[in-house]
Structure formats: structure tokens, C-alpha cells
Amino acid sequence: MRVTRLKNVRIVDGLQGSSRPTDLYILDKTLARKIPADLRIDADYDLENHVVMAGGIDIHTHIGGGKVNLARLLWPERSKKLDDQKPWLAPLSAPVPGTWETGRRYLQMGYTTCFEPAMLPANARQSHIEMRDTPWLDTGGYVVLGNDRMLLNMLASRASQQQVNDYVAWMVVSSAAMAIKVVNAGGIDAFKFNQRQLNVDETHPQLPVTPRDILWSLSTAAEELGLAHPLHVHCSNLGTPGNIDSTLATLDAVEGRRIHLTHAQYHCYGKSGPHGFSSEASKLADRVNRSNHISIDVGQVLFGQTITLSADTMHQFANRKLASPRKQIFQDLECQAGCGLLPFKYKESQYVHGLQWAIGLELFLRIQDPKRVFLTTDHPNGGPFTGYPHLIRLLMDYDFRMSIFDRLHRDVKATSSLPSLKREYRLDEIASITRLGPARALGLQQRGHLSPGSIADVVVYRNDDNAETMFANPVMVFRRGQLVLRNGEILDDCPKTVLVSEFETRSVAMQWGNHSSHREQWEKLYGYSPWLTALTDQEFADEGLDVEHALWQPAD
Amino acid sequence: MNQSHRRPEICSLCALVCELPDGSTESPRLDGFCSKQARLKPFVPIRLQSIQLQVSQDDAALTKVTQRIEQASAILVSGRIHSVESARSAIELANRFSATIDPWDSDGAFDAIASLQRVGGYSVSLGEARDHSDLWIVVGDDRLLEQTPRLPFAMHRGGSQRLLLLGTWSDASVRIWQAAGFEVLCLSVCVEGVPKYLSQATRLGQDHCQTELGKWILQAQYTTILYSPWALQVTYRDLWSDLLSRWVLTRNETARIATLCWGSLQSTFHQTCTWLTGFPGRIHFDNQQAFYDPNRFAAKDWCRRQDSGDQIARRSLLLWIDDSLDELPDELVEQNIPKLIIGPNQNKLACPSDLWLPTGIMGVTHSANIFRGDQTILAKIPVEGRGSPTHYLSPSDWVGRLLR
Structure with missing residues (x-):
């Protein structure tokens, strides 16, 4: 057994107190606080004035799949490194870089686990293969349902919830998914029939189904199956002024079942104020604060050039004239969803962009439980994931936050309540929004914290008053006990794991695809059998990947 | 994961990646292969x-x-x-x-990519178009069927579906499209001008439209335009794609239409x-x-x-x-x-x-x-x-x- 000791470190994981220095041991691939006296220490690091956290977990980042690859294709230009002295602060070479660069840059920030949030069932194999080619990260994906015609037809014909559950279980297992994601429930399919908006209680143009029906049915399926992560929801009316109403209606639609609201910043807008666009972050934060069954990730906007990409074709198409530069790609995909990609530049001087920036921060600062609000930029939509250290500094340093706020459009400064929010995040709260909270929301019991027995994905940061410098440049990163990065330099490759959801009926879920009536319906719709796109564990083994099953457990 | 399921045999020798019919699993994989390369089969x-x-x-x-x-x-x-x-x-x-x-x-592919990187576009996948499209427009010539002979059958969902063939198509090819179940209108046109024809045919709107081509497009709920860059006889494929993509993007402001750019195995x-x-x-x-x-x-x-x-x-x-x-x-x-x-x-x-x-x-x-x-x-x-x-x-x- 290989033993590594991290001596005199300050352990910060959101669970235990973070006061005096202590020793942390890595025994092969897991963590311990004490070891038997006769055990020899193979590697010993004195880390006084350093902070140790678990490996970061990004709950929502677009890193693999058809639309991600299209974004790479759309943007062949490459940026130059801005700062050779601090390469870890250099911008990504492109808004959506190749897989190797993605893995390297995540590792260089101390992130070890990432989730692609929008895997089409038809495209799940590509998503997983791309993620397999993203080194140093353990990965998983959420399968996109809620615009798939199989489900819509089932709901229209008033199929039983048990039938829906069986279908959802098949989709989760055959896509090797961690969770179900719904994007603009029913709206993407409605757009294929030339409908340009679909509110929560509006009926689909062809079928007697509303988004509320879809949300209720899928959240029920997630809960009754016992999936590790609750229904992961991209609400209706993304980015539309006044969308707070449909966002709150979405939260109502699940009737108290667990729900995760993603890139919430884009879903809490009012339509008052000088430009008919205002913040309703306080309304959403208030709802989250009062409801233990809701978690969110923010989707913070960071200023600069990016590409927005989404399965929400309806709203991406509506925004197509905002593309900068003026080019855009849209797709209608395989009776399941679609995608839209627009290059986009967030500018400090632009009222809407400035307010979006402030709204994201408002959500972080107004939601009290840091284990239910998670740090994301919805990479690349709000900005690149390499902006996380900057975002952490915004949360930890009021003066720094205000120094940027002061540069925004005058109407943002006149109307935003951000200056009154004096809260500054503590280190343990940063650990919660980047590690512990996402791990809990995803049923990853052995990740996101540094308790004895947990997986030895460990990051060592040097204490620094400037949180951006601290979090951009970890001193060491261990993956499953193996030192893979030291002072920015990558030392070694490491084995990779695919994370999927465990649930009670998982072992029989694939039988759905053998049922003759299901096969007939599927083949009629798609023109091929359900097995053409279904993944097996063997495929992961062939690619040299381990599979880890995540299991939801109620919080203490 | 329960592995006791029936996985399809899949043909790997053309870009349709067809599932082979049940019963073929005991015979050599190439038995289900149907494209022109099949003649190489005996040598394998x-x-x-x-x-x-x-x-x-x-x-x-x-x-x-x-x-x-x-x-x-x-x-x-x-x-x-x-x-x-x-x-x-x-x-x-x-x-x-x-x-x-x-x-x-790779010239065909890179012409399509160049256009995508300049203009973008609105496209649709085969399964979506098959289920949803009530009008197909196929631009090109017989080479499309030589490379992927089963494509018409993969496109047709059953029932009545209209298909416009634009370009240079032999009678034999037209018969294949018909055999797949399409109601076919074949217009022998110079492919070079197709983006312009489509734009002109729909410019006047449904009430004033004079051409059959325009009427079919304007009546359709969802149109799919299928072409393959390697089977396009045009001087500048990238510019041709630019024009088509711009028209499709604009048309989607009021109607639904998409392209299906059919790639090769590469x-x-x-x-x-x-x-x-x-x-x-x-x-x-x-x-x-x-x-x-x-x-x-x-x-x-x-x-x-x-x-x-x-x-x-x-x-x-x-x-x-x-x-x-x-x-x-x-x-x-x-x-x-x-x-x-x-x-x-x-x-x-x-x-x-x-x-x-x-x-x-x-x-x-x-x-x-x-x-x-x-x-x-x-x-x-x-x-x-x-x-x-x-x-x-x-x-x-x-x-x-x-x-x-």
C-alpha cells in the first residue's frame, strides 16, 4: 500500500471545521486521517500555509457531444496566450477547445469530475467518446428528454406513470446517463412545428401535452426510479424578459419533488426598468431559500467572447440576430431535440449583459445554503470554465466585485441591488459550491469532501489573499491518490471513470428494448432499432474506462 | 447492465450504417452490403x-x-x-x-466546412427528417445512389411523402426513389443555380406562386433539402452552400425548412x-x-x-x-x-x-x-x-x- 502524507494542511471541504493545521493521509486511492504506526510513509509533503480541498466537480459544463463539436468547428480562429508569466491565466485557445486542452485546463484549476449536461440519446455514444478523450477528468452526462416524440406520444396517449418510468429507465441506462435533463419542455419539438413560444401551461401544437405535464411526469420518474440526481431543468423562455413567471411555474409543476434548476441566472428576469429588462433574482433566491428540494447552478456571465450553445433551438433561433460575429448553426435532431449555436460577446458597456452579470452574483449572494447553489458558467454559454477562479474572487471579495460593477452601464448601476449585498464567501462556502454541494446533488458519496474513506481526488492550494491567483494555480493535484500535477506542470496521465446513476430497477431496465411493441414504435419513429444507439458497459471497458454507479441518499 | 438483448448487425461499408435484417447474423457481414463496393466482396x-x-x-x-x-x-x-x-x-x-x-x-467536406464556418446553417438529421418532413428536395445526381443505394428507403417513413429531384437523374434512379414510396417530381436543372431557383420560386408567396416547385415548397410544413458535397457538380461548392444556407436561415423566420448535408464515411x-x-x-x-x-x-x-x-x-x-x-x-x-x-x-x-x-x-x-x-x-x-x-x-x- 502506498502512503502519502500531506502534513500541516488546512482541510476545507464544507463538512468539517477549517481552523488548525492537521495531517491528511492518502492510502493508495482513498483518504485517511490516521494510519497504523507501523505503516511506512512513501511520500511526505509539508504544506504549512496551504489549503486542501477535494477535487472540483463541475455539475454543468458542455464538454462533449454533437453541438460541442459543432462549436469547435464554427470557431477555427485561435487566440494567443496573453500572459506567458502566468500561463494558467491564459484564455482558452478557443471558446470551445479540443478535448485535450479541456482536460488539461480543468486539471490545472483542481477540477477532477465534470458532467456534460445535454446528451441526446441518439448522440450519447459520441458524447461519451469525446469525454473519454478528455484526459484527467472523470465524466458523466445527463440524457435529454422531454422533447422526444416517444415520450410526448406516451403522455398524449395518457400512458401510465409506470410505463413512463420504464421508458425513462431504458433511456438512462442505454445512454449511460447520470440523470435526466429537460430543456424547454416540449418547446423544442413545438418549434419543429413552427411554434415560436411555449409557456408552461400552453399545449403543444400537435399533441395534447403541456410543459407542465412533461415536467411532472419526468420529475416523478426520476423520483420513483430513485435516480442519483433529480430532474435537471432548463426552463421555458430562456433569456426572455419576464421569464421569472414561467420559472416559478416550472418549480410549481414538480409539486414538491426534488428538482435542479440549471443556469438559473438566465431564468430570473423581469420586464420592468429602463430597458424593459430587470432582475428578479431575489424572487428565485427566496423560493430556493424556502424549499429544501430545490438546488440550482447559476450559469454566471463573464465578460468577453464566447459561443452560446443549447439544445433550446426555439430560443437560440429567436436570438440569432445577436450573434457576434454573424454566423450561427441550428439543427433539428432525431425526434429528440435540437441545437443552436451563436457566437456571442458579453460586454461590460451593454445594459443587458451587465445586468446578467449582476443577476448571477445576486443569486450566489442571496441563496443562503451553499450546498444548494453551485458554481457554473454553463461553459461556454456564460463564459469559459477557466473564469472560475475570477468568479470565486468576485464572491469572496466585495471591493473587487464593486470595482467591476463600477464599470458597468449606468442604468445597471442605477437599478441593481448588488452593492447592498455585502456578503463575502468563506473558503468553506467555496468548497461547498464547487465540491460538496454538487457531489451531494449527484449522489457521489465518496467525492466532494475529504472524509476518511473518500476518493483521494485532492487539490492543494497555497493560501493567497487574492482568491483568483490561489484558485487558478493549485500547487498539487492528486487523482485517486496519484500525484498528477505539481506547480502547473502535468506529471502523469491517470485512469478515467464514467459516472452513471444507480437505481433499483437498473439491472432490468434494458429489457424495455427487447419488448416487441416498444421495438415497433421505436423503429416506426426512427427507422432503426433501439439497440443501434444503446451503449453497453463493455464499450466503456473496451475504451479502458471504469464505470462508477452513483446512488442518491437523503442528506443528513 | 443486462446484456441479454438483441444487438443488430451493422454494415460498416457505407455512411448509412444500416442494420442488417434479422437472419443475416449467421452469414458473413458483407452479405448485407449493397453499394458499388460490393463487387470487391469475393476478394475479401x-x-x-x-x-x-x-x-x-x-x-x-x-x-x-x-x-x-x-x-x-x-x-x-x-x-x-x-x-x-x-x-x-x-x-x-x-x-x-x-x-x-x-x-x-476531403475537398467536398472542406467546402461544406468552409461555408459552415462563414455562414453557419440550419440542418436536420436523417431520423428527424424521416419522421417529420413532408417534402424532400434532393439535389445532385445518380452518384448519391451509387454510394448509398438504400438512402431513399432510409428516408421514407411510409405513407405519402413528396420528393423533388433537382439535378441530373437517370430514369433508373427516379424509379428507385419511387420504389421507396415517394411521390416524385424530377426537374432536370443545372445544380449551380439551385439556391437561386429555390429563392425565386418562393419569393412571391403562396397566393401568387407560379411554379410547381414553389407551390410544393410553400405548401410544405417542413422541407428538407438533401445534398452531398461530393456529388455536387458546381464550380464553387462553398459559395453554393453559402447561398443555400442563407436562404434557409432566412426562410426559417416564418416557416420550417432545413438542409441535410450527407457526408461520406470520412x-x-x-x-x-x-x-x-x-x-x-x-x-x-x-x-x-x-x-x-x-x-x-x-x-x-x-x-x-x-x-x-x-x-x-x-x-x-x-x-x-x-x-x-x-x-x-x-x-x-x-x-x-x-x-x-x-x-x-x-x-x-x-x-x-x-x-x-x-x-x-x-x-x-x-x-x-x-x-x-x-x-x-x-x-x-x-x-x-x-x-x-x-x-x-x-x-x-x-x-x-x-x-x-
């Missing part, structure tokens, strides 16, 4: 037998190959790369030896290269960094440049990786550039010094991941129970040995 067993004999000499071959690579002053990695596995290997090889990489015959290379490097191909590696220039790093141009002088040609090396059953292109055979071929075909080697590392066939003797032509579905083609594939190395096996 002979070829594989010869491969078996050659593999025993692999150590000597590897030494020779390594020397040749080390001596080369310029290297191009090219070929017909149809699987994720071979694409990864080819890219790794190019990266390691600071080579240029571009698949052969789409798999472009996809894989994009996720690994950020670029679809036509890149040159230098010091582990990829530099993209679609105009400078095209395989055919590289060969022409290297072939311009005897000395230059002799010092360069073409690493040809082949997942297909085809022979080496004639134009390449005629060139003086030394070649290292990693593929199932010995080919018509041009120089006595050319080398061949024989392989099995991806998707036949080795499991492979291959994209469907619309690049939405990545099909896994397993080869379990099909005789031991260990008799034949795959291209990635060879590359792995070379890199070690």
Missing part, C-alpha cells in the same frame, strides 16, 4: 488470408518503417479513414512525427479530429501544436508540392491509413513520393521501396465506431463471434507498435 477472404501470412514478419517490417519515418524530411498522414479508432491513431501519429494530416478526397475522421484538436483536419503539427490551414494543408496539394522535384519527393513520406477496400488512387500511384501503407490492400505500389503494413478491415475484422452520414449517430460496430480478429492487426494496432 483471399485478402485476409494473405494478411495472416504477412503479419508474422511484423518486427522486421516495423524496423524498416521506423527508419523510413525518421529519415523523412516531410510527412503527410492521409488515406481513407472511416473509424474513430483509425482517426485517433492517424492524429497521434501525425502529432508524434510533426506531420501534416488530411484525409484523401465524416468520422473530421468529427474525431475536431474533438481531439479543435480542427476538422488539414492541420500541421509542430512541437505538439496543431496549426490549421484548409488552403495550405490539403493532402492533394501537399502531394503536388512534394512531387514537384525528385529530390524533394524522395525525402518526403506519405503515411497512408486505409479503412476501405479500395485501391490506392491512380493519381497517387503515379507520384514519386515514397509511401507507407497501413491498410488491408497491398495496392498498386508505385515504387519498389514502398512499404505495406497489412491490416484487417475496421468494422469487419475489428470493432469500429463509425458516424452515419448526417453525423448525428455514431454506430458501434462490434465483431464478437466473428472469428478471432487477432490474426490481423488494425491500423491503430500498427500505429501503437510504431509509437512504442
Whole structure:
């Protein structure tokens, strides 16, 4: 057994107190606080004035799949490194870089686990293969349902919830998914029939189904199956002024079942104020604060050039004239969803962009439980994931936050309540929004914290008053006990794991695809059998990947 | 995961990646293959037998190959790369030896990519169009059916569906489209002008429309325009695509319409290269960094440049990786550039010094991941129970040995 000791470190994981220095041991691939006296220490690091956290977990980042690859294709230009002295602060070479660069840059920030949030069932194999080619990260994906015609037809014909559950279980297992994601429930399919908006209680143009029906049915399926992560929801009316109403209606639609609201910043807008666009972050934060069954990730906007990409074709198409530069790609995909990609530049001087920036921060600062609000930029939509250290500094340093706020459009400064929010995040709260909270929301019991027995994905940061410098440049990163990065330099490759959801009926879920009536319906719709796109564990083994099953457990 | 399910047999030899009908599972995989390459089928067993004999000499071959690579002053990695596995290997090889990489015959794909990078577009996948489209417009000529004979049957969902054929189509082809179940209107037009015809035909709106073409489009709820860049007889394919894409994007402001750009098996290379490097191909590696220039790093141009002088040609090396059953292109055979071929075909080697590392066939003797032509579905083609594939190395096996 290989033993590594991290001596005199300050352990910060959101669970235990973070006061005096202590020793942390890595025994092969897991963590311990004490070891038997006769055990020899193979590697010993004195880390006084350093902070140790678990490996970061990004709950929502677009890193693999058809639309991600299209974004790479759309943007062949490459940026130059801005700062050779601090390469870890250099911008990504492109808004959506190749897989190797993605893995390297995540590792260089101390992130070890990432989730692609929008895997089409038809495209799940590509998503997983791309993620397999993203080194140093353990990965998983959420399968996109809620615009798939199989489900819509089932709901229209008033199929039983048990039938829906069986279908959802098949989709989760055959896509090797961690969770179900719904994007603009029913709206993407409605757009294929030339409908340009679909509110929560509006009926689909062809079928007697509303988004509320879809949300209720899928959240029920997630809960009754016992999936590790609750229904992961991209609400209706993304980015539309006044969308707070449909966002709150979405939260109502699940009737108290667990729900995760993603890139919430884009879903809490009012339509008052000088430009008919205002913040309703306080309304959403208030709802989250009062409801233990809701978690969110923010989707913070960071200023600069990016590409927005989404399965929400309806709203991406509506925004197509905002593309900068003026080019855009849209797709209608395989009776399941679609995608839209627009290059986009967030500018400090632009009222809407400035307010979006402030709204994201408002959500972080107004939601009290840091284990239910998670740090994301919805990479690349709000900005690149390499902006996380900057975002952490915004949360930890009021003066720094205000120094940027002061540069925004005058109407943002006149109307935003951000200056009154004096809260500054503590280190343990940063650990919660980047590690512990996402791990809990995803049923990853052995990740996101540094308790004895947990997986030895460990990051060592040097204490620094400037949180951006601290979090951009970890001193060491261990993956499953193996030192893979030291002072920015990558030392070694490491084995990779695919994370999927465990649930009670998982072992029989694939039988759905053998049922003759299901096969007939599927083949009629798609023109091929359900097995053409279904993944097996063997495929992961062939690619040299381990599979880890995540299991939801109620919080203490 | 319960593995006791019925997995389909999948044909890997055209971009439709068709599931073979039940009952074919006991017969050789190629029995279900229907494209023009099927004529090569009888030679496959002979070829594989010869491969078996050659593999025993692999150590000597590897030494020779390594020397040749080390001596080369310029290297191009090219070929017909149809699987994720071979694409990864080819890219790794190019990266390691600071080579240029571009698949052969990539002009069609790069014209489509150039247009996408300039304008973008609105496209639709095959399954979506099949289920949802009430009007298909197919632009091109008979070559589309020669390459993918079952495409009309994969497009038709049953029931009444209209299909407009624009371009140069033989009567036999029209009959195939009809046999698939389409109500066909065939207009023999110069493909060059198609974006303009479509735009003009719909300009006046439904009430004033004079042409059958316009009426069909304006009456449709969802129109799909299918074309294949490699089967388009136009002078500037990229500009043609620009015009079509702009019209489609604008038309979607009030109606629903999309294009389906049908790619070849080589789409798999472009996809894989994009996720690994950020670029679809036509890149040159230098010091582990990829530099993209679609105009400078095209395989055919590289060969022409290297072939311009005897000395230059002799010092360069073409690493040809082949997942297909085809022979080496004639134009390449005629060139003086030394070649290292990693593929199932010995080919018509041009120089006595050319080398061949024989392989099995991806998707036949080795499991492979291959994209469907619309690049939405990545099909896994397993080869379990099909005789031991260990008799034949795959291209990635060879590359792995070379890199070690």
C-alpha cells in the first residue's frame, strides 16, 4: 500500500471545521486521517500555509457531444496566450477547445469530475467518446428528454406513470446517463412545428401535452426510479424578459419533488426598468431559500467572447440576430431535440449583459445554503470554465466585485441591488459550491469532501489573499491518490471513470428494448432499432474506462 | 447492465450504417452490403488470408518503417479513414512525427466546412427528417445512389411523402426513389443555380406562386433539402452552400425548412479530429501544436508540392491509413513520393521501396465506431463471434507498435 502524507494542511471541504493545521493521509486511492504506526510513509509533503480541498466537480459544463463539436468547428480562429508569466491565466485557445486542452485546463484549476449536461440519446455514444478523450477528468452526462416524440406520444396517449418510468429507465441506462435533463419542455419539438413560444401551461401544437405535464411526469420518474440526481431543468423562455413567471411555474409543476434548476441566472428576469429588462433574482433566491428540494447552478456571465450553445433551438433561433460575429448553426435532431449555436460577446458597456452579470452574483449572494447553489458558467454559454477562479474572487471579495460593477452601464448601476449585498464567501462556502454541494446533488458519496474513506481526488492550494491567483494555480493535484500535477506542470496521465446513476430497477431496465411493441414504435419513429444507439458497459471497458454507479441518499 | 438483448448487425461499408435484417447474423457481414463496393466482396477472404501470412514478419517490417519515418524530411498522414479508432491513431501519429494530416478526397467536406464556418446553417438529421418532413428536395445526381443505394428507403417513413429531384437523374434512379414510396417530381436543372431557383420560386408567396416547385415548397410544413458535397457538380461548392444556407436561415423566420448535408464515411475522421484538436483536419503539427490551414494543408496539394522535384519527393513520406477496400488512387500511384501503407490492400505500389503494413478491415475484422452520414449517430460496430480478429492487426494496432 502506498502512503502519502500531506502534513500541516488546512482541510476545507464544507463538512468539517477549517481552523488548525492537521495531517491528511492518502492510502493508495482513498483518504485517511490516521494510519497504523507501523505503516511506512512513501511520500511526505509539508504544506504549512496551504489549503486542501477535494477535487472540483463541475455539475454543468458542455464538454462533449454533437453541438460541442459543432462549436469547435464554427470557431477555427485561435487566440494567443496573453500572459506567458502566468500561463494558467491564459484564455482558452478557443471558446470551445479540443478535448485535450479541456482536460488539461480543468486539471490545472483542481477540477477532477465534470458532467456534460445535454446528451441526446441518439448522440450519447459520441458524447461519451469525446469525454473519454478528455484526459484527467472523470465524466458523466445527463440524457435529454422531454422533447422526444416517444415520450410526448406516451403522455398524449395518457400512458401510465409506470410505463413512463420504464421508458425513462431504458433511456438512462442505454445512454449511460447520470440523470435526466429537460430543456424547454416540449418547446423544442413545438418549434419543429413552427411554434415560436411555449409557456408552461400552453399545449403543444400537435399533441395534447403541456410543459407542465412533461415536467411532472419526468420529475416523478426520476423520483420513483430513485435516480442519483433529480430532474435537471432548463426552463421555458430562456433569456426572455419576464421569464421569472414561467420559472416559478416550472418549480410549481414538480409539486414538491426534488428538482435542479440549471443556469438559473438566465431564468430570473423581469420586464420592468429602463430597458424593459430587470432582475428578479431575489424572487428565485427566496423560493430556493424556502424549499429544501430545490438546488440550482447559476450559469454566471463573464465578460468577453464566447459561443452560446443549447439544445433550446426555439430560443437560440429567436436570438440569432445577436450573434457576434454573424454566423450561427441550428439543427433539428432525431425526434429528440435540437441545437443552436451563436457566437456571442458579453460586454461590460451593454445594459443587458451587465445586468446578467449582476443577476448571477445576486443569486450566489442571496441563496443562503451553499450546498444548494453551485458554481457554473454553463461553459461556454456564460463564459469559459477557466473564469472560475475570477468568479470565486468576485464572491469572496466585495471591493473587487464593486470595482467591476463600477464599470458597468449606468442604468445597471442605477437599478441593481448588488452593492447592498455585502456578503463575502468563506473558503468553506467555496468548497461547498464547487465540491460538496454538487457531489451531494449527484449522489457521489465518496467525492466532494475529504472524509476518511473518500476518493483521494485532492487539490492543494497555497493560501493567497487574492482568491483568483490561489484558485487558478493549485500547487498539487492528486487523482485517486496519484500525484498528477505539481506547480502547473502535468506529471502523469491517470485512469478515467464514467459516472452513471444507480437505481433499483437498473439491472432490468434494458429489457424495455427487447419488448416487441416498444421495438415497433421505436423503429416506426426512427427507422432503426433501439439497440443501434444503446451503449453497453463493455464499450466503456473496451475504451479502458471504469464505470462508477452513483446512488442518491437523503442528506443528513 | 443486462446484456441479454438483441444487438443488430451493422454494415460498416457505407455512411448509412444500416442494420442488417434479422437472419443475416449467421452469414458473413458483407452479405448485407449493397453499394458499388460490393463487387470487391469475393476478394475479401483471399485478402485476409494473405494478411495472416504477412503479419508474422511484423518486427522486421516495423524496423524498416521506423527508419523510413525518421529519415523523412516531410510527412503527410492521409488515406481513407472511416473509424474513430483509425482517426485517433492517424492524429497521434501525425502529432508524434510533426506531420501534416488530411484525409484523401476531403475537398467536398472542406467546402461544406468552409461555408459552415462563414455562414453557419440550419440542418436536420436523417431520423428527424424521416419522421417529420413532408417534402424532400434532393439535389445532385445518380452518384448519391451509387454510394448509398438504400438512402431513399432510409428516408421514407411510409405513407405519402413528396420528393423533388433537382439535378441530373437517370430514369433508373427516379424509379428507385419511387420504389421507396415517394411521390416524385424530377426537374432536370443545372445544380449551380439551385439556391437561386429555390429563392425565386418562393419569393412571391403562396397566393401568387407560379411554379410547381414553389407551390410544393410553400405548401410544405417542413422541407428538407438533401445534398452531398461530393456529388455536387458546381464550380464553387462553398459559395453554393453559402447561398443555400442563407436562404434557409432566412426562410426559417416564418416557416420550417432545413438542409441535410450527407457526408461520406470520412465524416468520422473530421468529427474525431475536431474533438481531439479543435480542427476538422488539414492541420500541421509542430512541437505538439496543431496549426490549421484548409488552403495550405490539403493532402492533394501537399502531394503536388512534394512531387514537384525528385529530390524533394524522395525525402518526403506519405503515411497512408486505409479503412476501405479500395485501391490506392491512380493519381497517387503515379507520384514519386515514397509511401507507407497501413491498410488491408497491398495496392498498386508505385515504387519498389514502398512499404505495406497489412491490416484487417475496421468494422469487419475489428470493432469500429463509425458516424452515419448526417453525423448525428455514431454506430458501434462490434465483431464478437466473428472469428478471432487477432490474426490481423488494425491500423491503430500498427500505429501503437510504431509509437512504442
